[in-house]
Amino acid sequence: MSFELMPPRRPAAAPRFWETARRLVDARPDFVSVTYGAGGGDRDTARDVVATLLAGTSVLPVAHLTCVGASREDVSAVIDTFLEAGVRTVLALRGDPPKDQPDWRPPADGVHSSLELIALLREVEARRCESDPSTALRGAARPLTIAVATFVDGNVQAGTTRAQEVQRLLEKQQAGASFAITQLFYEATSYTDFVTAARAAGVTIPILAGLLPTTDPRRLRRVEELTGVRAPQHLLDALDALPDAEAQHAYGTAYGTELAQRVLDAGAPGLHVYTFNQFRPALDLLEGVNLGGTPSDGVDLARRPWVPSIPAV
Numbered sequence: 001m002s003f004e005l006m007p008p009r010r011p012a013a014a015p016r017f018w019e020t021a022r023r024l025v026d027a028r029p030d031f032v033s034v035t036y037g038a039g040g041g042d043r044d045t046a047r048d049v050v051a052t053l054l055a056g057t058s059v060l061p062v063a064h065l066t067c068v069g070a071s072r073e074d075v076s077a078v079i080d081t082f083l084e085a086g087v088r089t090v091l092a093l094r095g096d097p098p099k100d101q102p103d104w105r106p107p108a109d110g111v112h113s114s115l116e117l118i119a120l121l122r123e124v125e126a127r128r129c130e131s132d133p134s135t136a137l138r139g140a141a142r143p144l145t146i147a148v149a150t151f152v153d154g155n156v157q158a159g160t161t162r163a164q165e166v167q168r169l170l171e172k173q174q175a176g177a178s179f180a181i182t183q184l185f186y187e188a189t190s191y192t193d194f195v196t197a198a199r200a201a202g203v204t205i206p207i208l209a210g211l212l213p214t215t216d217p218r219r220l221r222r223v224e225e226l227t228g229v230r231a232p233q234h235l236l237d238a239l240d241a242l243p244d245a246e247a248q249h250a251y252g253t254a255y256g257t258e259l260a261q262r263v264l265d266a267g268a269p270g271l272h273v274y275t276f277n278q279f280r281p282a283l284d285l286l287e288g289v290n291l292g293g294t295p296s297d298g299v300d301l302a303r304r305p306w307v308p309s310i311p312a313v
Helices: 011-026 043-056 072-084 114-131 133-141 162-175 188-201 217-227 233-240 245-265 279-288
Strands: 002-005 031-034 061-066 089-093 145-150 179-182 207-211 271-274
Touching: 002 011, 011 031, 011 043, 011 279, 031 043, 043 061, 043 072, 061 072, 072 114, 089 114, 114 133, 114 145, 114 162, 145 162, 162 188, 188 207, 188 245, 207 245, 217 233, 233 245, 245 271, 245 279, 271 279
Parallel strands: 002 031, 002 271, 031 061, 061 089, 089 145, 145 179, 179 207, 207 271
Antiparallel strands: none
């Protein structure tokens, strides 16, 4: 199991962020990924969060790295900064172009795709190892690991199909990717059908199932605005009909737990939870499938009866 954290954008949000991080780290995840704004606005904060996790916890931090809109020189400098801080696992992402700039064009000297970013990561790591024997030894003992994103139902924003995403994932594997994390999904068959197609195409790297806790209808609608991934209408209707946030939490946790169990039963190597810096929904979801965490209300969700009338996922 693993979590995604978003660095605090304001100093006033830092105490709450670190309390969330502490709760999630206490659940002993395999790693925690730290997001990095597409435009680089969160770069310094993300680096500080990763450095703090490296220095103060035993958890493996995975640093997000985006390249859209940045020159090759700038991206190389960021890679150097992360590697110098001790980062050994990176999530290589193209990132989203600015939505408020219709005439925007990527820089000619930029890194234009995740494939190019993977190649640049390997290039910078090789250069560092060649220039310093100690770095080469550390690199041999702890090889640089590169994760990538994949979209099980196609990338709505990029206009790609599932078949195209399978091919892209194969190309990322061939470029040097070590494992993949899926974009969120709401139907188990989205994940299982994608994995079946990917394996048939020659993809062999692990494909982690990325899940969003389905406890807050406002967040589900906001995520649709950000990603184009739409929550099932029956789920939104059921959540909207409940009287309060606690009832929504119980229903959404049961729904998400059933989805998580289905993909685990189908062979998913693990779950990556998009927390939106909320620890309770993430931990309760994982507790429901016996992957750790401490239920925030003291009740073992794994022994709690399923909420009735939840449609099959």
